[in-house]
Amino acid sequence: MLEKMKDIVKSNDLCVLATVSEGKPHCSLMSYISDEAGHEIYLITHKQTKKYANLMENPTVSLLIDTRESEKGHRRVYIKALTVSGEFQTIRDPVKQELIRTKFLKRHPHLMDFLKDPGAEIFCIRIKSFQLLDGVKDAFYETID
Template identity: 45%
Template sequence: MSTRSIVIPGPEACCCPQARRSLCSAGRPLETRQQGEEPRVLEKMIALLKANDMCVLATCRDHKPHCSLMAYVTAEDGLTVYLATRQDTTKFRNLSENPRVSLLVDTRLEWATDRSRIQSLTVEGLYVPVENPAEEARMRQRLRDRHPHIAGLLDHPLSALIPVRVLSFLLLDGPEKASHVRVLSETLA
Protein backbone atom coordinates (compact mmCIF):
# COMPACT_ATOMS: atom_id res chain seq x y z
CA MET A 1 0.00 0.00 0.00
CA SER A 2 1.32 3.43 -0.91
CA THR A 3 1.02 5.79 2.04
CA ARG A 4 1.48 9.53 2.20
CA SER A 5 1.36 11.19 5.56
CA ILE A 6 1.71 14.83 6.38
CA VAL A 7 1.39 16.78 9.56
CA ILE A 8 -0.10 20.26 9.64
CA PRO A 9 1.35 22.57 10.90
CA GLY A 10 4.30 20.30 11.66
CA PRO A 11 5.39 17.10 13.44
CA GLU A 12 5.80 19.02 16.69
CA ALA A 13 2.02 19.59 16.74
CA CYS A 14 1.24 15.89 16.51
CA CYS A 15 0.05 14.37 19.77
CA CYS A 16 1.46 10.93 18.92
CA PRO A 17 5.07 10.24 20.04
CA GLN A 18 5.73 8.31 16.82
CA ALA A 19 5.64 11.57 14.85
CA ARG A 20 8.98 12.53 16.33
CA ARG A 21 10.38 9.38 14.74
CA SER A 22 8.92 10.32 11.33
CA LEU A 23 5.99 7.93 11.70
CA CYS A 24 2.31 8.73 11.66
CA SER A 25 0.00 7.57 14.45
CA ALA A 26 -0.65 4.35 12.50
CA GLY A 27 3.10 3.62 12.51
CA ARG A 28 3.54 4.32 8.80
CA PRO A 29 6.47 6.38 7.49
CA LEU A 30 5.81 10.05 6.90
CA GLU A 31 6.57 10.99 3.32
CA THR A 32 7.53 14.48 2.33
CA ARG A 33 5.42 16.24 -0.25
CA GLN A 34 6.06 19.04 -2.67
CA GLN A 35 5.39 22.44 -1.16
CA GLY A 36 1.77 23.39 -1.77
CA GLU A 37 0.51 19.80 -1.99
CA GLU A 38 -0.79 19.66 1.62
CA PRO A 39 -3.62 22.18 1.10
CA ARG A 40 -4.88 20.28 -1.96
CA VAL A 41 -4.98 16.99 -0.05
CA LEU A 42 -6.68 18.63 2.94
CA GLU A 43 -9.20 20.31 0.61
CA LYS A 44 -9.97 16.92 -0.97
CA MET A 45 -10.54 15.39 2.47
CA ILE A 46 -12.80 18.22 3.63
CA ALA A 47 -14.73 18.10 0.33
CA LEU A 48 -15.40 14.37 0.82
CA LEU A 49 -16.59 14.99 4.38
CA LYS A 50 -18.87 17.85 3.31
CA ALA A 51 -20.26 15.96 0.28
CA ASN A 52 -21.61 13.21 2.52
CA ASP A 53 -23.97 13.30 5.49
CA MET A 54 -23.85 9.81 7.02
CA CYS A 55 -20.97 8.28 8.96
CA VAL A 56 -20.08 5.56 11.40
CA LEU A 57 -19.20 6.99 14.82
CA ALA A 58 -16.85 4.87 16.93
CA THR A 59 -16.65 5.55 20.66
CA CYS A 60 -14.92 3.60 23.42
CA ARG A 61 -15.29 3.20 27.18
CA ASP A 62 -13.53 0.71 29.44
CA HIS A 63 -11.70 -0.68 26.39
CA LYS A 64 -15.04 -1.65 24.80
CA PRO A 65 -15.58 -0.11 21.33
CA HIS A 66 -19.05 0.89 20.16
CA CYS A 67 -20.10 1.88 16.60
CA SER A 68 -23.20 3.80 15.52
CA LEU A 69 -24.51 4.86 12.13
CA MET A 70 -25.07 8.62 12.38
CA ALA A 71 -26.42 11.55 10.38
CA TYR A 72 -24.20 14.65 10.44
CA VAL A 73 -23.52 18.13 9.16
CA THR A 74 -20.21 19.99 9.16
CA ALA A 75 -19.17 23.47 10.12
CA GLU A 76 -18.49 25.77 7.17
CA ASP A 77 -14.73 25.05 7.34
CA GLY A 78 -15.32 21.29 7.52
CA LEU A 79 -13.22 20.93 10.68
CA THR A 80 -16.08 20.31 13.11
CA VAL A 81 -18.71 17.62 12.58
CA TYR A 82 -22.09 17.88 14.32
CA LEU A 83 -24.18 14.84 15.23
CA ALA A 84 -27.06 14.30 17.65
CA THR A 85 -28.03 11.58 20.08
CA ARG A 86 -29.91 11.12 23.32
CA GLN A 87 -28.13 11.47 26.65
CA ASP A 88 -29.32 8.01 27.73
CA THR A 89 -27.43 6.15 24.96
CA THR A 90 -24.27 4.07 25.12
CA LYS A 91 -22.50 6.45 22.73
CA PHE A 92 -23.24 9.48 24.91
CA ARG A 93 -22.07 7.69 28.08
CA ASN A 94 -18.91 6.69 26.21
CA LEU A 95 -18.32 10.28 25.04
CA SER A 96 -18.81 11.59 28.57
CA GLU A 97 -15.98 9.36 29.82
CA ASN A 98 -13.76 9.34 26.73
CA PRO A 99 -14.12 12.25 24.29
CA ARG A 100 -11.85 10.68 21.64
CA VAL A 101 -13.81 9.38 18.65
CA SER A 102 -13.35 8.09 15.15
CA LEU A 103 -15.70 8.74 12.24
CA LEU A 104 -15.80 6.79 8.99
CA VAL A 105 -17.23 8.30 5.81
CA ASP A 106 -17.05 6.51 2.46
CA THR A 107 -18.21 6.51 -1.15
CA ARG A 108 -19.22 2.84 -1.42
CA LEU A 109 -22.74 3.68 -2.63
CA GLU A 110 -21.39 5.93 -5.37
CA TRP A 111 -18.97 3.27 -6.65
CA ALA A 112 -20.92 0.06 -5.96
CA THR A 113 -20.04 -1.37 -9.39
CA ASP A 114 -16.34 -0.37 -9.33
CA ARG A 115 -15.00 -0.97 -5.83
CA SER A 116 -11.46 0.01 -6.85
CA ARG A 117 -12.66 3.65 -6.88
CA ILE A 118 -14.17 3.67 -3.38
CA GLN A 119 -12.75 6.30 -1.07
CA SER A 120 -12.92 6.09 2.70
CA LEU A 121 -12.14 8.89 5.11
CA THR A 122 -11.30 8.15 8.73
CA VAL A 123 -11.63 11.18 10.97
CA GLU A 124 -9.86 11.20 14.32
CA GLY A 125 -11.75 13.65 16.49
CA LEU A 126 -12.47 15.01 19.91
CA TYR A 127 -15.95 15.58 21.38
CA VAL A 128 -16.04 19.17 22.61
CA PRO A 129 -19.45 20.21 24.03
CA VAL A 130 -20.94 23.42 22.61
CA GLU A 131 -20.78 26.32 25.06
CA ASN A 132 -22.54 28.88 22.87
CA PRO A 133 -26.36 28.45 22.88
CA ALA A 134 -26.72 30.36 19.58
CA GLU A 135 -24.22 28.04 17.86
CA GLU A 136 -26.03 25.00 19.27
CA ALA A 137 -29.41 26.25 18.00
CA ARG A 138 -27.92 26.99 14.56
CA MET A 139 -26.32 23.54 14.24
CA ARG A 140 -29.48 21.80 15.45
CA GLN A 141 -31.41 23.65 12.74
CA ARG A 142 -28.85 22.65 10.10
CA LEU A 143 -29.20 19.03 11.22
CA ARG A 144 -33.01 19.33 11.06
CA ASP A 145 -32.85 20.88 7.56
CA ARG A 146 -30.44 18.26 6.19
CA HIS A 147 -31.98 15.29 8.03
CA PRO A 148 -35.72 15.80 8.59
CA HIS A 149 -35.98 12.14 9.63
CA ILE A 150 -34.23 12.94 12.96
CA ALA A 151 -36.49 15.87 13.93
CA GLY A 152 -38.01 13.78 16.74
CA LEU A 153 -34.56 13.08 18.13
CA LEU A 154 -33.57 16.75 17.96
CA ASP A 155 -36.79 17.75 19.77
CA HIS A 156 -36.49 15.10 22.50
CA PRO A 157 -35.80 16.49 26.02
CA LEU A 158 -32.74 14.22 26.34
CA SER A 159 -31.33 15.25 22.95
CA ALA A 160 -27.64 16.16 22.93
CA LEU A 161 -25.65 17.84 20.18
CA ILE A 162 -22.30 16.15 19.58
CA PRO A 163 -19.67 18.46 18.08
CA VAL A 164 -16.53 16.59 17.01
CA ARG A 165 -13.39 18.68 16.40
CA VAL A 166 -11.24 17.12 13.69
CA LEU A 167 -7.74 16.20 14.84
CA SER A 168 -6.67 14.26 11.75
CA PHE A 169 -7.86 12.75 8.49
CA LEU A 170 -6.81 9.47 6.87
CA LEU A 171 -8.00 9.17 3.27
CA LEU A 172 -7.89 5.84 1.46
CA ASP A 173 -8.25 6.47 -2.27
CA GLY A 174 -8.93 2.97 -3.58
CA PRO A 175 -7.29 -0.02 -1.92
CA GLU A 176 -3.66 1.12 -2.29
CA LYS A 177 -3.29 4.89 -1.81
CA ALA A 178 -3.46 6.50 1.64
CA SER A 179 -2.92 10.10 2.79
CA HIS A 180 -2.79 11.24 6.41
CA VAL A 181 -3.14 14.84 7.57
CA ARG A 182 -2.92 15.94 11.20
CA VAL A 183 -5.05 19.07 11.38
CA LEU A 184 -4.96 20.00 15.04
CA SER A 185 -3.09 18.86 18.11
CA GLU A 186 -5.38 17.44 20.79
CA THR A 187 -3.98 20.00 23.23
CA LEU A 188 -5.19 22.81 20.94
CA ALA A 189 -8.68 21.34 20.45
Protein backbone atom coordinates in the same frame (compact mmCIF):
# COMPACT_ATOMS: atom_id res chain seq x y z
CA MET B 1 -5.02 16.31 -0.38
CA LEU B 2 -6.36 17.97 2.79
CA GLU B 3 -9.05 19.79 0.80
CA LYS B 4 -10.10 16.54 -0.87
CA MET B 5 -10.50 14.99 2.59
CA LYS B 6 -12.55 17.94 3.84
CA ASP B 7 -14.71 17.72 0.71
CA ILE B 8 -15.56 14.10 1.54
CA VAL B 9 -16.67 15.21 5.01
CA LYS B 10 -18.75 18.11 3.65
CA SER B 11 -20.38 16.18 0.79
CA ASN B 12 -21.57 13.22 2.90
CA ASP B 13 -23.94 13.00 5.86
CA LEU B 14 -23.61 9.48 7.26
CA CYS B 15 -20.74 8.04 9.29
CA VAL B 16 -19.79 5.34 11.74
CA LEU B 17 -18.80 6.79 15.11
CA ALA B 18 -16.40 4.69 17.20
CA THR B 19 -16.12 5.38 20.93
CA VAL B 20 -14.22 3.49 23.64
CA SER B 21 -14.91 2.87 27.31
CA GLU B 22 -12.81 0.67 29.59
CA GLY B 23 -10.89 -0.55 26.55
CA LYS B 24 -14.04 -1.76 24.79
CA PRO B 25 -14.95 -0.20 21.43
CA HIS B 26 -18.52 0.70 20.47
CA CYS B 27 -19.65 1.69 16.95
CA SER B 28 -22.77 3.62 15.95
CA LEU B 29 -24.15 4.53 12.53
CA MET B 30 -24.86 8.27 12.70
CA SER B 31 -26.29 11.08 10.60
CA TYR B 32 -24.14 14.20 10.71
CA ILE B 33 -23.50 17.66 9.32
CA SER B 34 -20.22 19.56 9.20
CA ASP B 35 -19.14 23.15 9.39
CA GLU B 36 -18.17 24.96 6.19
CA ALA B 37 -14.45 24.72 6.94
CA GLY B 38 -14.51 20.94 7.38
CA HIS B 39 -13.03 21.20 10.88
CA GLU B 40 -16.07 20.20 12.95
CA ILE B 41 -18.67 17.45 12.65
CA TYR B 42 -22.00 17.74 14.44
CA LEU B 43 -24.02 14.73 15.57
CA ILE B 44 -27.03 14.10 17.80
CA THR B 45 -27.71 11.37 20.34
CA HIS B 46 -29.76 10.70 23.43
CA LYS B 47 -27.88 11.38 26.64
CA GLN B 48 -28.92 7.96 27.98
CA THR B 49 -26.97 5.93 25.40
CA LYS B 50 -23.80 3.88 25.62
CA LYS B 51 -22.12 6.14 23.07
CA TYR B 52 -22.84 9.27 25.12
CA ALA B 53 -21.55 7.63 28.31
CA ASN B 54 -18.42 6.60 26.39
CA LEU B 55 -17.96 10.15 25.08
CA MET B 56 -18.20 11.56 28.60
CA GLU B 57 -15.59 9.08 29.83
CA ASN B 58 -13.25 9.25 26.83
CA PRO B 59 -13.61 12.17 24.39
CA THR B 60 -11.24 10.70 21.78
CA VAL B 61 -13.18 9.24 18.85
CA SER B 62 -12.84 7.91 15.34
CA LEU B 63 -15.35 8.28 12.52
CA LEU B 64 -15.52 6.43 9.22
CA ILE B 65 -16.99 8.24 6.21
CA ASP B 66 -16.97 6.62 2.78
CA THR B 67 -18.04 7.33 -0.79
CA ARG B 68 -19.91 4.07 -1.49
CA GLU B 69 -23.20 5.93 -2.12
CA SER B 70 -21.66 7.85 -5.00
CA GLU B 71 -19.76 4.84 -6.36
CA LYS B 72 -22.58 2.31 -6.75
CA GLY B 73 -22.51 -0.62 -9.13
CA HIS B 74 -19.29 -1.61 -10.84
CA ARG B 75 -17.47 1.47 -9.57
CA ARG B 76 -16.63 -0.11 -6.18
CA VAL B 77 -12.96 0.05 -7.08
CA TYR B 78 -13.23 3.85 -6.77
CA ILE B 79 -14.66 3.90 -3.23
CA LYS B 80 -12.75 6.12 -0.83
CA ALA B 81 -12.75 5.52 2.94
CA LEU B 82 -11.93 8.43 5.23
CA THR B 83 -11.03 7.82 8.86
CA VAL B 84 -11.47 10.96 10.94
CA SER B 85 -9.81 11.20 14.35
CA GLY B 86 -11.14 13.84 16.68
CA GLU B 87 -12.31 14.94 20.07
CA PHE B 88 -15.82 15.17 21.51
CA GLN B 89 -16.96 18.61 22.67
CA THR B 90 -20.26 19.74 24.10
CA ILE B 91 -21.89 22.82 22.59
CA ARG B 92 -22.72 25.22 25.39
CA ASP B 93 -23.67 28.31 23.37
CA PRO B 94 -27.48 28.23 22.89
CA VAL B 95 -27.27 30.39 19.75
CA LYS B 96 -24.78 27.98 18.16
CA GLN B 97 -26.93 25.01 19.25
CA GLU B 98 -29.98 26.48 17.53
CA LEU B 99 -28.04 27.30 14.36
CA ILE B 100 -26.72 23.73 14.18
CA ARG B 101 -30.19 22.32 14.94
CA THR B 102 -31.64 24.34 12.02
CA LYS B 103 -28.90 23.16 9.64
CA PHE B 104 -29.28 19.60 10.87
CA LEU B 105 -33.03 19.67 10.22
CA LYS B 106 -32.47 21.03 6.72
CA ARG B 107 -30.06 18.20 5.86
CA HIS B 108 -31.93 15.49 7.81
CA PRO B 109 -35.65 16.36 7.89
CA HIS B 110 -36.48 12.75 8.84
CA LEU B 111 -34.90 13.45 12.26
CA MET B 112 -37.31 16.26 13.20
CA ASP B 113 -38.84 14.45 16.19
CA PHE B 114 -35.41 13.38 17.41
CA LEU B 115 -34.08 16.94 17.17
CA LYS B 116 -37.02 18.20 19.26
CA ASP B 117 -36.56 15.56 21.96
CA PRO B 118 -35.34 17.22 25.21
CA GLY B 119 -33.28 14.10 25.99
CA ALA B 120 -31.28 14.45 22.78
CA GLU B 121 -28.07 16.40 22.60
CA ILE B 122 -26.26 17.86 19.62
CA PHE B 123 -22.51 17.58 20.05
CA CYS B 124 -19.34 18.37 18.15
CA ILE B 125 -16.37 16.32 17.06
CA ARG B 126 -13.40 18.63 16.57
CA ILE B 127 -11.32 17.03 13.81
CA LYS B 128 -7.64 16.41 14.60
CA SER B 129 -6.56 14.24 11.65
CA PHE B 130 -7.64 12.37 8.53
CA GLN B 131 -6.54 9.13 6.91
CA LEU B 132 -7.84 8.62 3.38
CA LEU B 133 -7.79 5.27 1.62
CA ASP B 134 -8.27 5.84 -2.10
CA GLY B 135 -8.99 2.35 -3.41
CA VAL B 136 -7.12 -0.51 -1.77
CA LYS B 137 -3.52 0.68 -2.12
CA ASP B 138 -3.26 4.46 -1.82
CA ALA B 139 -3.29 5.95 1.69
CA PHE B 140 -2.85 9.58 2.71
CA TYR B 141 -2.62 11.16 6.18
CA GLU B 142 -3.20 14.81 7.15
CA THR B 143 -3.49 16.65 10.46
CA ILE B 144 -5.43 19.80 11.26
CA ASP B 145 -3.88 22.39 13.57
